[in-house]
Amino acid sequence: MADPDADTRPTAAPFPSLEELQHWTWVMGRAQQLMMEHVARQWSEAPKTAPAAPAATPSWPGMNLFADAGRIAKAQVDMWTEGLGIWQRALGGDGGKSEIEEKADRDKRFSAPEWRENPLFDMIRQSYILISDRLLGSVEAVEGLDDKEREKLRFATRAFVDAMSPSNFALTNPLVLEKTLETRGENLLKGLEHMLGDLSRGQLTHTDPNAFEVGRNIAVTPGKVVKQTELYQLIQYAPTTKEVFETPLVIFPPWINRFYILDLNPKKSFIRWAVEQGLTVFMVSWKSADEDMADVTLDDYVAAQTDAIDTIRDLLDVEAVHAVGYCVAGTTLAATLALLEARGEADKVASATFLTAQVDFAEAGDLSLFVGDEQMQLIEQLSADKGYLDGRYMAATFNLLRGRDLIWSYVTNNYLMGEDYTPFDLLHWNSDTTNLPAKWHQAYLRDFYRENRLVRPGGVVVDGTPINIGKVKTPTYVQAGREDHIAPPQSVWKITHHFQGPLRFVLAGSGHIAGVVNPPEAQKYQYWTNDEKADTLEAFIAGANETKGSWWPDWIGWIANLSPDKAFAIGPRKPGKGKLKAIEDAPGSYVKAR
Structure with missing residues (x-):
């Protein structure tokens, strides 16, 4: 029972001690100092480096807002x-x-x-x-x-809805309030340091920037750079088996990213795994664009792909290669195959593998929202002076596609909670941006995303030759990610409507990256196959068989059935031992250039 004589009036909050007042005064003063120092740095460095502006959000024409x-x-x-x-x-x-x-x-x-x-x-x-x-x-x-x-x-x-989440604001997030009281405001100071650092770099930080180094603990599969041009380096990887498949493999990675997404570490590396399966593996490492690449176009990228194919054929004295195109490099690989078909040289490519790649952009997903007149004009303005688009703008655009996961969760954890960055090789790669040739980037968005010219016979001209992807007969393996937000599976599926040769379509679990980089030993996700004819992706899924784990074994089985012949891993099968001498160790210098 309560004491009737007890004073039931509310107790006033205790007045902060002198020490507490001094501490919070220091917190506010330090915050002001950090912001002033940031502004001073921006003024002093403005002529040299300007931080990247956020990517433009889509706009839309006038509309009738008066619904029913x-x-x-x-x-x-x-x-x-x-x-x-x-x-x-x-x-x-x-x-x-x-x-x-x-x-x-x-x-x-x-x-x-x-x-x-x-x-x-x-x-x-x-x-x-x-x-x-x-x-x-x-x-x-x-x-x-x-x-x-x-x-x-x-x-x-x-x-807008994601940005307005109460988890993104200190006063409406109980975890931030609790952390602020626990650390006496130092989490906010640390978060402010993180935020100002990102503003200076012009890019949101997702992981510890010092945790990884290309060639030290990522991109470490042994090999040599055996050729270098103004646009690419060609890497040949060292064999690990006594015998190898006679037909080699060349991989064309996205020219909007660094190639080592396929060589993050030994356990995740598609390159290392392919070498262990007995393939002679070559990788194209694209050069990050600079002022000298202002006039680079589709012709140059297709010429680079055909040059790499011919170089490997000559080096190993083989008739054909297996080619892999990942993401946008798959789009240009389709153009390359169509050009070879038009020239009567299609037999140079024994098979083509498309990893989350689009050739028909009729259902290209949210990225197609960024090709309106205003966005195209902004891209032109951003790249007008240098002749290339700073890769940070493209990174910001991709972050917007998954803003809740790639923007606002980091605002909460790193800015408000003041948490340390967690080392994560995939996010390190994601932040390792590549500059894009201005003319080619704009043409890619306009001709493919906006006008969908690649699927029109003669709609695209390469090196003076009108091409038609509908005439491609090369055996093809197509992989799509079921949750892919960059190359939606329904968009990737459309390649089946255009190519005329034998084609195997595989739908993998997860998205644009994890759906591809899924080593068998991880035993993650699953994939679906369907040997019956299907006119739509929905029909394919309805009759598909699900297999647990990685699609990689399915792919190597397909490759082996196409080209079973073997050769000894000697002479030119070893990097630098043939006509092409080693220039430098893998992963080469182009992938390290910033």
């Missing part, structure tokens, strides 16, 4: 009803878990128990989920939009 009045009224009533329910539950009413509450429980941004245990923050998170749902749902109520305009509005609304 009945639908708007119903949406408002539903929102008020659910909002009232949130208040009632926050005040102690027992109405069971609502759909909104269950959805909030599943959202990993609010997975910490503090979001549920405190009624205030529980109400904040549920209110946010409710408003987010209604905002995203309102996109469908807007009248007067075609499919492309609606998709632009949906993307912009989703980006």
Whole structure:
């Protein structure tokens, strides 16, 4: 029982001690100092390096925002009803878990128990989920939009909703408030240092920048650079088996990224694994664009691919090579195959493998939202002076496609919580940007993403020759990622509508990177195959067989069936021992150039 004589008046919060006042004064003063130092550095370094501006978000033409009045009224009533329910539950009413509450429980941004245990923050998170749902749902109520305009509005609304999450703000995130009290504000100072450092670099930091070094603990598969041109270095990897397949393999990685995504470390390396399977493996390492590459176009990249193919054929005295094109390099590989077909030289390529690559851009996904007039003009302005586009702009665009995971989670963890960066080789590669030739980058977006010329017979001319990918008969292996947000599987699938030769389509679990870089020993994900004819991706999936684990063994089996002949791993099969002498050790200097 309570003491009747006890003073029940609320106790005033204790006045902070002199030591505490001094500490918080220091925190605020240090924060001001950090910001002033940052501004001073920007002024002093402005003539030399300007930080990258954020990528432009899609815009859309004028639209009729006055949707059906009945639908708007119903949406408002539903929102008020659910909002009232949130208040009632926050005040102690027992109405069971609502759909909104269950959805909030599943959202990993609010997975910490503090979001549920405190009624205030529980109400904040549920209110946010409710408003987010209604905002995203309102996109469908807007009248007067075609499919492309609606998709632009949906993307912009989703980006806004993700940015406004209460987890992104210190005063509405219980974990940040708890951390701030625990560290007495030093988490915010550390986060401010992180933020100012990123502003100086013009790029969001995802991982410890000092944890990895190309050639030391990533991109370490033994090999030699055996050729160098103005556009690429050709790396030949050392064999590890006594016998190798007679037909070698050349890999064309994306020219918008560094090639070592396929050689992150020995356990994840597709290159090392392919060598261990008995393939003589060559890798093209593209040069990051500089002022001298301002006039580089599609012709140059196709010429580089045909040059690499001819170089390997001559070096090993073989009739053909197996070729792999990853992502955008797959697009240019399709153009290369079409050009070889037009020239009567298709037999130089024994097979072509396309990894998450698009040739028909009719359903190219969210990246197609960045090829409007305003975005194209901005890209032209950003690259006008130097003749190349700073790779940080492209990185920012890809981050926007997964803003919740690649932007806002790092804002919370690194800026607000002040957490240290976690070493992660994949994110190191993701941040290791490559500059792009201005003319070629704009032509790629315009001709392929915007106008879809590659699928039109004669729509693209390479080295004076109109090409037609519909005439390609090269045996083809196509891999797509089921959750790929950069090259959506329905877009990758469309290659089956154009190539005329034997084709194997494989749908892999996960996305654009993890779906490709999935070594067998990891026993992760799965893949689907279907030997029956299917006209659509949906039909393919409906009749597909699922296999647990990596698709890599399926691919090497396909390669072995096409070209089973073997040769001894001697002479030119060893880097630098044939006509082409070693220039330097792998991974070469182009991949290290910044």
